[in-house]
Amino acid sequence: MGEASLENGCKSDLQLIDGVLPIVHSEALQRLMAMVRRIAPYPNAVLITGETGSGKELIARAIHNFSLRNHQAWVDVNCAALPEHLVESELFGYEKGAFSGADSGKPGFFEMAHQGTLFLDEIGELDPRVQVKLLRVLDNVSYYRLGGHKKISVDVRVIAATNRNLSEEVQAGRFRRDLYHRLSQIQLHVPPLRERKEDVIPMAEHFLAAQRKSAKFSPEVVEAFRRYAWPGNVRELKNVVAKAAMSSESEIIRLGDLPREVLHAGSGEPPPAPLLEGDLEEMERRMIEEALKRSGGDQTKAARQLGISRRTLSRKLKAYNAQESKAPSLGKLAAREQRYFRAALDLPVLLRCEGLPDQTGIAVNISSDGLGMKGLEHPPEPGKPLEMEFCLPETSITIRAKGRLTWMDNVGRAGIQFDSIDPRHMLQDWLMQQMVKEGWVESAKAGG
Numbered sequence: 001m002g003e004a005s006l007e008n009g010c011k012s013d014l015q016l017i018d019g020v021l022p023i024v025h026s027e028a029l030q031r032l033m034a035m036v037r038r039i040a041p042y043p044n045a046v047l048i049t050g051e052t053g054s055g056k057e058l059i060a061r062a063i064h065n066f067s068l069r070n071h072q073a074w075v076d077v078n079c080a081a082l083p084e085h086l087v088e089s090e091l092f093g094y095e096k097g098a099f100s101g102a103d104s105g106k107p108g109f110f111e112m113a114h115q116g117t118l119f120l121d122e123i124g125e126l127d128p129r130v131q132v133k134l135l136r137v138l139d140n141v142s143y144y145r146l147g148g149h150k151k152i153s154v155d156v157r158v159i160a161a162t163n164r165n166l167s168e169e170v171q172a173g174r175f176r177r178d179l180y181h182r183l184s185q186i187q188l189h190v191p192p193l194r195e196r197k198e199d200v201i202p203m204a205e206h207f208l209a210a211q212r213k214s215a216k217f218s219p220e221v222v223e224a225f226r227r228y229a230w231p232g233n234v235r236e237l238k239n240v241v242a243k244a245a246m247s248s249e250s251e252i253i254r255l256g257d258l259p260r261e262v263l264h265a266g267s268g269e270p271p272p273a274p275l276l277e278g279d280l281e282e283m284e285r286r287m288i289e290e291a292l293k294r295s296g297g298d299q300t301k302a303a304r305q306l307g308i309s310r311r312t313l314s315r316k317l318k319a320y321n322a323q324e325s326k327a328p329s330l331g332k333l334a335a336r337e338q339r340y341f342r343a344a345l346d347l348p349v350l351l352r353c354e355g356l357p358d359q360t361g362i363a364v365n366i367s368s369d370g371l372g373m374k375g376l377e378h379p380p381e382p383g384k385p386l387e388m389e390f391c392l393p394e395t396s397i398t399i400r401a402k403g404r405l406t407w408m409d410n411v412g413r414a415g416i417q418f419d420s421i422d423p424r425h426m427l428q429d430w431l432m433q434q435m436v437k438e439g440w441v442e443s444a445k446a447g448g
């Protein structure tokens with residue numbers, strides 16, 4: 001198994017779209033970035049979901065950055081911005097004379113991304129006719145440019161993003177089921193900014209420094225930013241900071257420099273009408289938080305202010321606590337891709353091989369197919385049978401396996417492929433638990 005070396009071939013620094021290091025403080029985004037590192041080296045298609053402005057392109061670029069294709073082309077396409085009559089010609093190219101105005105041939109985005117990554121943003125907007133051709137390319141079928149007679153083959157990793165629920169689009173007949181399953185071999189979900197509030201202030205300070213390096217936020221503005229729901233997510237935060245930086249007459253950004261909706265959210269004044277639109281559950285929660293703050297945490301007083309019973313308030317607070325303590329599902333793996341999930345670890349493994357002394361190496365990752373190893377003092381010949389014994393981390397379960405070395409590099413890292421595992425189901429159960437811990441919650445349920 002050659003998986004252990006993949007991550008080491010990637011760039012060690014993740015960069016944002018504008019070329020600076022990422023600002024990742026929230027646990028949710030840290031876990032998501034860890035998942036990005038894990039899936040980046042593989043060629044599988046990835047579907048990224050999330051609200052508008054939540055940072056889907058950032059995640060897509062991070063996948064490319066950590067992939068083995070990071071030195072090759074990155075091509076991003078906003079499918080919603082392509083005129084309907086030009087989508088096919090832009091994606092797949094055209095030959096001279098293919099249509100009126102085609103005075104010369106032009107390669108499509110797929111050709112431009114050959115051996116690199118093609119990011120298809122707003123994939124849910126694609127015309128059904130183009131979906132058919134896209135599916136064929138994803139299945140490694142050669143295609144023709146528009147008006148062409150020569151087949152073109154490309155090697156492209158496709159990352160798609162959408163703010164739509166594509167499974168509902170499939171049920172409604174607006175998106176092809178086979179294309180959906182082909183794109184969603186791996187799914188990642190970017191949580192909205194309101195669910196990772198620890199990122200708000202660091203991001204805001206970064207955006208402010210990009211506008212005016214010496215400017216600072218007043219404590220009141222920091223509090224307003226923390227309390228605001230940011231329905232427009234990271235994009236809205238960036239725009240608010242940019243406007244405030246331009247309108248402020250001093251080096252301190254104050255409440256008066258903020259838009260009305262953010263200003264009212266931070267001032268304690270009744271919010272303007274636009275804030276009454278949107279998610280009713282979120283609005284109710286904010287009202288409860290405000291009442292608790294005004295009453296100094298006294299639930300009886302807060303319930304009286306809200307016009308609800310003390311029991312109702314207590315029930316809602318318990319529900320909020322349960323939501324916060326539950327790890328969010330940040331990704332899905334198709335059943336076939338679950339097999340290749342690797343759990344990172346630092347685990348002693350006893351190895352036996354005929355003709356060599358027994359030795360202990362360190363496993364750095366494990367999947368249901370094999371181990372990534374380091375520290376082998378007496379490496380066996382590739383292909384020669386091995387016996388292995390190790391205890392699964394945080395358990396008393398001893399795994400005994402047989403396999404063989406498949407590769408080794410000049411610094412002692414090696415890949416071992418399993419031929420048999422005893423007990424196999426125990427290893428698979430443990431790997432499923434690791435998937436749950438890392439955020440692949442729904443995949444683990446589906447795979448079980």
